[in-house]
Amino acid sequence: MAPQRAQSSPTLTPTGPRAAVVLAAGNDDASRALLSQPLGDATVVETAVDNVRRIVDADRIVVVVAAGDRTVRDLLGDDLTYVEQAEACGTGDAALTARAAVLAALGDDAADASVLVAYADTPLLRSQSLRGLMTRHLLTGADLSLLSAVVDAPRATDGRIVRTDGEISAILEPEDRPDVEVDGPTEINVGAYVAAPGLLFDELDAMVADGENRLTELARRVIAHGRRISSYRIYDTDEVRGVNTDAELAEAADVVLKRLFMPKKNTDTKIVFGTGGWRAVIGEGYTLANVRRLCQAIANQVVRQGIETQGVVIGGDRRFLSRESAEAAAEVFAGNNIPVVLLPDDVPTPLVTFAAPHLGSALGIIITSSHNPPEWNGMKVFRADGSLPLDDETDRYQDEANALAVDDVITLDLALARRTGMVTDKVLTEPYVDAIEKIVDVDSVRGSDLRVIVDPMYGTSQLTLGTILNDMRVRSEFIHAAHNPLFGGIAPAPDLQRLSTLITMIEQGGGRYDLGMATDGDSDRIGIVDETGEYITTNDLLLLLFWYLHEVRGEKGGVVRNLATTHLLDRLAAHFGEESYECKVGFKHVTAGMEKIGAVLGGESSGGLTIRGWILGKDGIFACALVVEMLARTGKRISELREMIYEITGRLYTLEANVDSTPEMRVAVPRRLEAEPLTHVGPYPVVSVSHLDGTKILLENDNWALLRFSGTEPVLRMFVEADSPEKAAELLDWLKGFVTAGV
Missing domain, CATH: 3.90.550.10 (Spore Coat Polysaccharide Biosynthesis Protein SpsA; Chain A)
Structure with missing residues (x-):
């Protein structure tokens, strides 16, 4: 018994x-x-x-x-x-x-x-x-x-x-x-x-x-x-x-590596910065306690540098807990004797990027998770010049924050901080709009009789972009403009799959609209739909704007793109006699590259871009205004401009796909790439292989294929660019087969 x-x-x-x-x-x-x-x-x-x-x-x-x-x-x-x-x-x-x-x-x-x-x-x-x-x-x-x-x-x-x-x-x-x-x-x-x-x-x-x-x-x-x-x-x-x-030691090493990529649940709520700030699921990694710890770590660094009197500017977008988080952040900085300008309304990320240098602040901070699904939130930090901090800086922030206990956080009650002037509420919409309108030629758009439809995806662009379009006398119609922290149940990313309403309205408008535009949840990315309802990839949009800036506005200089963005930009730069520069994924690398070569334009295929003379971060609102200016000054539609530029560069066709990356795949794929040096992708000979960020396989005639594990999600991203749609599909199928073989 x-x-x-x-x-x-x-x-x-x-x-x-x-x-x-x-x-x-x-x-x-x-x-x-x-x-x-x-x-x-x-x-x-x-x-x-x-x-x-x-x-x-x-x-x-x-x-x-x-x-x-x-x-x-x-x-x-x-x-x-x-x-x-x-x-x-x-x-x-x-x-x-x-x-x-x-x-x-x-x-x-x-x-x-x-x-x-x-x-x-x-x-x-x-x-x-x-x-x-x-x-x-x-x-x-x-x-x-x-x-x-x-x-x-x-x-x-x-x-x-x-x-x-x-x-x-x-x-x-x-x-x-x-x-x-x-x-x-x-x-x-x-x-x-x-x-x-x-x-x-x-x-x-x-x-x-x-x-x-x-x-x-x-x-x-x-x-x-x-x-x-x-x-x-x-x-x-x-x-x-x-x-x-x-042998058992080698097997154990594989297990340890695999665990690094397993999704962390309640057992690990550490703050980890990715390519665009800190992001986490609300209630798990993203908590007000973690917001306070991270702000304390950042405040510590501000004090170490002796720049606390410059203060910080803080804003939040429309996500759940964004307002509460912005106020919690303000209490921490005020508690550390660092003055705060608190933006009282939900604001776009590029407005905070602009605000830091505009106010002479030590840092700009925005509570946002960008285009992530609605259950996420996060924080982006900008330097005094509006640029994103590089990896060594964000590593210091996250490491110190994770080492802090709750009792290590110093706060000052918000009401008291406001009464004593440590926290000042300030609206910066007008200065931001005025700064854009000093660069974008508003007068040239007036009288163009353009009509556009805009999808802010329940985000934060309608006030600022709407003001600019009104100043341009552009007839504009906004959809999905209400405050909805659930973003209609989808991730607010302006890509083809999520802009179906915008596309349908243009297709059924009978020529009523000249242009469709969209911005993501925090308004730093852009999506474009032409007058026929065709979605225009950011790769093509970057081509159009590079040509426009160089040939119509007369702004000479090269172009910077990340390694997942079209090589047609390189061809166009060569046609202009300008330099092209490839960088890692992450807009901080784009702006650093722009400074390095004096580029006129920098961008990423995922929807972010900026130009020389504007902020050192991506800005979907500014990009929308610049596209409208381009149509007004050229008198051409998007479809006409594309065909004209293809006559210069020729055509390349891009495809991309994501697959969920298991921890086993994270181990097996790099190991196979090391063990089996690539000589061909299918029947196509490999010219070279780059490991700048992931593995990029370069083929003949500017064709390429890229494998890159996301730094923020359990996803393997695959990109290809080829001479024909059929060849692009063939390359993408080869990549899919390669990554799943034996995994």
Whole structure:
């Protein structure tokens, strides 16, 4: 009969005094050497002990090392306690060696404490699994608790768990079942234990005295004495892997790499900057607490630089929690004696980009998640000149923010901050519009009789863009202009798939509209639909504007594009005798490239662009105004301009696709690219391969294919450009086949 479940005490809670023993003595020199081998950003033993540190205070962790060993101590540091196992007499003897050190560390808490025993050669055990084991032990009131897992193919050395009426009634070691072949899904003993120190060390003492030195014997003895064992089951069987050979170390390295790309849930709500700021799901990574921590880290940097008197300007878009977040951010900066200009209405991101240099502020901050789905929010930070900070700067922000505790954040109540002048509410719509109208030729548009339809996608552009269009005397009609934090149930990205209403209205308008325009949720990206209802890619729009700026406005200079943007820009630049420059994805790289070569235009195929003399960030509102000016001054429609420019550059056809990138794919695809140097993509010879950002395969005649894992989403992005639509489709199919083969 299985032991009866112990009744938990009404006062039992899943917390209490705890200590840990980590067995790091190894069986021999080879196994000890493996403990110091690199695994991800640390070594095997550091990774294993770090997981224990997350649930047990360092001053109560005892590490058992081999006699005379210094390597493990040097790796782990002086804040842990070390004891030496005199001889390699087994894991039971090693754990017993830690008794005096554990009891000394626990002191008066020993009677109520729980002790975790873990192995240094199982670094893939997650801290959450160890926490689950400890919590299960305390909640169930068991005498001994262990980790278990169900594996499809148990190893010959695995102990098999037997249950009776759901309770563990036996653990069968290989010698207990010499004639039984274990096959199929089997529950095994993983080999981490929790028990009260009295039971643990008394049983180990008796066990070793009986000549049994294996720690796995502990559970069998507890069962034999009629005591109750509970278990916490691991479902990620990668955690079961030990590191006892070079081959197992290589497999563990793959697991560590794969985990880097797994979606983080409630176990990790760290602030991580991508190519366009910090973004996260609301209620998970995006919380007001994280907003405050990030603002405190940024405020710290402002103070270090001695520029706090310049202040900061803060705004928010129309997303859920944006207004509350902007006010929370203002309280943090004011609390750090940094004056704040708080923009009172929902505002476009480019207005904040403009506001920083306009006001002479140290930084501009906008609460937005750009074109992400409505369940996301985030933050973008701009330097004093309106440019995005580069990676080393955002790394400093995020690292410091993640290290801050809630109590480290300094705030000043918003009402008091307003009364004392530390927070000033200011509307900057007019200065922003006036600045645009100094660059865009408003007078040349008046009298053109243009009629446009605009889809702001429930975002923030209608006030500013509407004002500019009115000043131009352009007849404009706005759709989807209401304040809707759900954005109509879609991601507010101005691409072909999400502009169906705009396209349909133009197609059914009977020639009523000369142009359709769209901006994304925070108004820094543009989408264009021509007078026939055809969606115009940003690749084509950049071509049109580069030609217009150079040939009609007479603004000489080159062009900057990211590596996922059309090479027709290079052809047009060569035709003009100008320079073209390729950069990584991220608009901060575009503006840096523009400064480097003195470019007149910079842009990305995803919908962002700016020109020389305007802000150092993408601006969908300015771009819309410039397109309207282009139509008015040339007297041509978009379709006519495209055909005229194709006569200069020829045609290339672009396609793109995204596939969900599994963690396995993140590991396998780069490895295959390294192992199999490409000579052909299908029948087409490879000219060269660039690893500037992802893998870009360059073919003849400006044809190319790009594989790039997104820095902000679990997505692999694929782009191709080719001489014909058929060839582009062929290249894209080849990429899809390549990335999914063997994954």
